Amino acid sequence: MKETLKEQKLIVVSCLFLLLFNFPIISIFNLETQVAGIPLLFFYVFSLWIILIVVIYINVREVNKNQDNSQPDE
Template structure:
């Protein structure tokens, strides 16, 4: 159980690194507005919220 949680932490960490860096980030780095909000802004803040949520889940005693 502890091992699994450890692995999940590292997976989240590594995917975070990949998702916010070039080249992957350039997929969303376009001058497009989604409901008036820039695509990149949406992407970064959604990703951010997602990482916070994952960390929150991982911080729970029960997984």
């Protein structure tokens, strides 16, 4: 049961980030504005990428922690 829940969460996260990396959304950030000397488009892409990695890490860690606690000690 928990394994399917993890898979469902990862699929939802993947679809969400796929939409955020898609053309209509990404074109909003294609401006000549800079954030800390970095073009806004690059800042958006790399920030989103880091957020994606953190969200997946938290999801996988949470499920693994729950699995470790549910197993009886031997």
